[in-house]
Amino acid sequence: MRVYHTETKEAFNALMEELEREDCKWQSGDEPTALKINWFKYCSDTIVRVKNRVIVYNSKSHISDEGLIEKYTKESKTKSKIPVVPQFVADWYEKHKSILEYKIWEYIYDWDDQDCESDFYDFMDDDNLKPIETLIKMRNGYEVEKEQLYYVKLIDQATGYLNVRRDGCKSLNNSVQNDIFKTKFTEAEIKAIDERYWQFAVPVEEVTE
Incomplete structure (x- = not known):
């Protein structure tokens, strides 16, 4: 998954043109450049996520892990030609x-x-x-490509997230990851723990800590 911050309308338009060349589509099925107006909903806080050539957008405040975000500018187009x-x-x-x-x-x-x-x-x-x-x-x-990370929310409450200690011991607590407890996992890591946990996976950017 790729996550871009398009601070200006020009950057958003340039990104849409680039994604159209990559044959990406909005969730609605529209071509990227057909919905350039989307930028005006969040303006300078606009975040664009691309996964499996499907585009969604949101406000920057919805991304809990800022390390996932890449700032996109018109000058980024040269860099984006690199696979x-x-x-x-x-x-x-x-x-x-x-x-x-x-x-x-x-x-x-x-x-x-x-x-x-x-x-x-x-x-x-x-x-x-x-x-x-x-x-x-x-x-x-x-x-x-930065691999999508997930929390495993087993119970619908603030302390209902899977925490795995370094020694493999599992418990439920909040979603904060630290040096002792791991709370963010890839799809493969979740399924390696227990395939049944996959149904409880929540993308990290959809959770506000």
């Missing part, structure tokens, strides 16, 4: 970059033998993501 990829794509690239073209060809040639349940298989199978072009462009630099 932004999930960690699993970056891992595959780093493993095979010394003979990249051959490894891409080999992966496609052995397509029927690949793990069709893997995230990388889905990436390579999605023409809209331009997987081969993206992998080649990564030679000139890339950024790893």
Whole structure:
């Protein structure tokens, strides 16, 4: 997931144009540039979130973890030409970059033998993501997409969040993460603890501490 702060209308418009080139859409299905008026709801506090090419927007006050936010300006357009990829794509690239073209060809040639349940298989199978072009462009630099983090809210109250101590001991308390207790988890981390917890996952930016 990517989270952008568009402080000016010009920055918001530039971001919409960039996201349209990436074939992103608003939740409503509209093209990004069709709803440039959205900026006026929150103006300089406008936050744009992009996940799986779906765009949503909100006020900056709704983001509890400011470390997720990247300030977007018109000048950011040059930077945004660098591919932004999930960690699993970056891992595959780093493993095979010394003979990249051959490894891409080999992966496609052995397509029927690949793990069709893997995230990388889905990436390579999605023409809209331009997987081969993206992998080649990564030679000139890339950024790893910030992975979505979640709280696990097991009880609907302020102290109903899953807390996991360093030794693995689990308890319920508030959502504040510190050096002792971990409260923010990736999807994989939650499912590794207990797959049943996934139904209680809440994106961290939707919770105000």
